[in-house]
Amino acid sequence: MNLGGVQKVLQNLVREGVSIRDLLTVAETMADYSSSVKDPDQLTEYVRSRMGRTIVKPYLTGDGALPILTLAPKVEGAIQESVRQTDHGAYLAMEPGLAQRIIQSIQKAMDKAMLGEGQPVLLTSPLVRPHLAQLLSRFIPNLPVISQAEIPAEIKLQSLANIGLTNAG
Numbered sequence: 001m002n003l004g005g006v007q008k009v010l011q012n013l014v015r016e017g018v019s020i021r022d023l024l025t026v027a028e029t030m031a032d033y034s035s036s037v038k039d040p041d042q043l044t045e046y047v048r049s050r051m052g053r054t055i056v057k058p059y060l061t062g063d064g065a066l067p068i069l070t071l072a073p074k075v076e077g078a079i080q081e082s083v084r085q086t087d088h089g090a091y092l093a094m095e096p097g098l099a100q101r102i103i104q105s106i107q108k109a110m111d112k113a114m115l116g117e118g119q120p121v122l123l124t125s126p127l128v129r130p131h132l133a134q135l136l137s138r139f140i141p142n143l144p145v146i147s148q149a150e151i152p153a154e155i156k157l158q159s160l161a162n163i164g165l166t167n168a169g
Contacts, residue, residue, distance in 0.1 A: 001034035008040035052150035061118040065158040072164040092131040109161040
């Protein structure tokens with residue numbers, strides 16, 4: 001893997017507030033996957049998966065639970081169907097009206113969830129996570145988006161809301 005690819009993975013992690021202090025795990029993960037995976041965004045997801053404990057730790061409640069918001073299967077499916085794969089990586093090609101409705105639904109659920117203890121996180125599938133995180137970073141920058149692959153097995157999940165689509169704009 002070239003230096004530019006390593007830099008891109010580190011930038012991706014820092015942009016989403018993931019500590020890169022554990023550089024050994026980052027380097028080992030990139031070494032393990034870089035022979036078969038060339039896309040820095042995909043490599044970032046593998047690194048995030050290995051760093052799951054570090055990623056979720058700041059969001060745990062006093063009793064060690066992780067407060068989560070989840071997407072209804074229809075919403076997650078709509079996002080997944082909007083992901084376009086190219087030779088240069090994947091990108092989200094979603095109809096703006098649908099994107100706005102999804103953002104509004106997530107914002108509404110997050111506003112309600114903030115009344116409880118701890119910072120809620122949005123839990124999604126690994127395929128959807130990077131694209132949804134990028135979309136939400138402009139509109140709801142304080143909502144961490146994590147994938148199921150990043151949650152250690154011993155962590156208790158505290159479901160706060162399952163987010164569907166609002167019809168009103």
